[in-house]
Amino acid sequence: MSDMPARRRWWTRWWPQSLLGRLSLVMVAGLLVTQVAGSAIWATQLRARADADARSAAQYLGQGAASSIRFFRSLPPSYRSLLIQQLREMGGTRFFVNLNRAYVPVPPIAPNALADTALATVDATLRKDLQHDQFRLAFAWPERLAVSPDGVHLGELPENWVRHILLPKPDPAPILVIQTELEPGNWLYMATLMPNPYFLSNNDPLSSDRLVLQGLSLAAVLLLSILVVRTITRPLAALSDAAEAFGKDEHTPALPVTGSREFVNTARAFAAMRDRIARYIEDRERLFISISHDLRTPITRLKLRAELLDDESLRNEFEEDLDELDMMVKGALQCVKDSDIHENPTDIRLDSLIKRLVRSAELAGHSVAFDGTSVVVRGKPLALKRAIGNLLDNALFYGERAEISVREVDGWVEIAVRDHGPGVPDDAFPSLFEPYVRLAHGRERNDGGMGLGLGIARGVIESHGGKLLLANHPDGGLNSVIRLPA
Incomplete structure (x- = not known):
């Protein structure tokens, strides 16, 4: 339970406050989740199909390799070299074949699950068809492939020996190498391509070209979605501005009757x-x-x-x-x-406005402390002066002397009017703004009042988009705080 407030704070911190931000975030998150889920399902199906295709192709290739091995094993050793030479002059067969005195080390490609599946299938097929033979299998890249124990590489061979069998250039494909010992000291070296030479890259769901294509499509959908959301929310923002201006008694042009x-x-x-x-x-x-x-x-x-x-x-x-x-x-x-003051909003220097109120109070014999300020707010001067004046009159009537301070806090301008009276009982705060409600000590000190000042002040301040907060000061007296948008 103790983690709930922390999670709620994290959620509210990252959750946008505007409708445009929320709709955009939801649509972006929905598209991303859909894209990721669809890509995951497609990748799973693609890998399964690629695995099945690789097994089938490797089994077919293994059967062909077993037939070739049986054929070369059946020939006299002296005829094998002649046959290989004839095959090379004729353009070769499915396999590039070479006879060596020893096993040729083959540098394998990087570990790959699909390549391991193909090798395991070829090995199983060869062992099934040629039960007593031992085989060495590996996939290798053409530029690193040696074809004989003395270090002759594939690229050093005549082009007509390999161009119809292997793909050393311009776009090399991985080559399957099969080596088996026909007799002691005689190794048969066979190299070939898978039926689909590029089976490793064509079946990669995370290849760069596919990622780029998915990224472009996702960016296009997101851009269009955000534009649509902005088109939908712009009229709502205009409606909100019109409602706020009307609440402040400002004259605004009529809303355009266009759109959805x-x-x-x-x-x-x-x-x-x-x-x-x-x-x-x-x-x-x-x-x-x-x-x-x-x-x-x-x-x-x-x-x-x-x-x-x-x-x-x-x-x-x-x-x-x-x-x-x-x-x-x-x-x-x-x-x-006092509530219906019709005037245009303008920039108000609080310093000069409050000083006029302080000067009038001092001429009447009251004591008001004010240090001055450079803060400027936008509002109706007469209405705001009447609201602050009502709070100051209450403070002087019921608290003998008053203090006024102005500060800026988190995007708000706070005007605090504090008196040094007895304060207000806690159970009396909810009724202070009701008309004709006056506390006992207020009736004793100001019998000519009618209990309307606080209600009028609150109405004026709320019409400016602000709040009036009342609370007892820790050091005594009532502290009335006006909060206006900075």
Whole structure:
């Protein structure tokens, strides 16, 4: 169980985060696995067929060699040289034949399973047909092959002796050499080619030309696959950018209604949704403006009538209810007004923006510590100033003095506003962003507030693609951290 988190971290580290990367990785991995599995199956079948062909060809060759050995054994020793000379003058037979006084050492080719199978089959065939003879078998390359004990090589022989039997050039093939002792001191030397001279290279599934061909085909398929995946994911990226810009209240051009049928339907649905949300926001603004206009007059009229009441206790109750109603109306209007700030995003120098807030707080008699910064973010200046201002006001109201710091961390800009108050109970954090929620010590120090500042600040920060994090500072007080994209 302890290895699971480590494996999960390894997996997430190498797993791409973008759809293009994930689809490309899956397609590349699928193609590679398919190519490797197909090549393995094909190589297995090719090796099996090559092994069967080599056994059949070697058996046929062994039977021919056994017949030739029996024929030369039946001739008188004095006739053998004459017959070999006649065969050479006539162009030879299937075998290049030579008579030697001793065994000729043959430098074998590199170990090869197919060549070993052929040698074993030839040896078994010869032993079956010639039961009492001993044989020396080997495959050799023409340029290193000696044909006599005195060191005469194949390349030193007349061309007409070997050109119809062996392939010394231009593309040499491995030569099968069979040597057997006819009588003491008389060795028969036979050299020939397999029926398929290039049986070792033609049946190699990992030959360079085949690997190059498979590599080119795989590269072409992968390139086309990646292009197709990119074509599919590009509209999704445009849709994501449009949704993000709309969430930040930025005006972006309409999505192109082109491409696949699914994307066209999605683009149309997104455009319709964006229009409906825009109309809803406009209707909400008009509604609250109407509420502001319609409720102020009757509230004022009720306050005037309450002044005419003779019963003082009843008059005070009416005035308290009307003040509470007036506060709720003003709070709702302030919430809408502070959240819907229509301005274009621009580059904001946090140093100058925060210093203006600090200067205003100091003129009001508060103590704010700020060391300055050179960080620049992109956003809406008035909205961001209102969000930071709300956090600073809370810190000064409930914590006596405040500290503001700015730093860049892992692609984020963090603006921390810390107060030196009593902090917030752990069970109260989930409700801090709800409207009209105020803690006990907040009501004591700021009885004119309405508990809307944190909710407004969070809405503004989230519209900038950021987060508002609240936590008690280890040294006391509440630490409010704004995280904005760098």
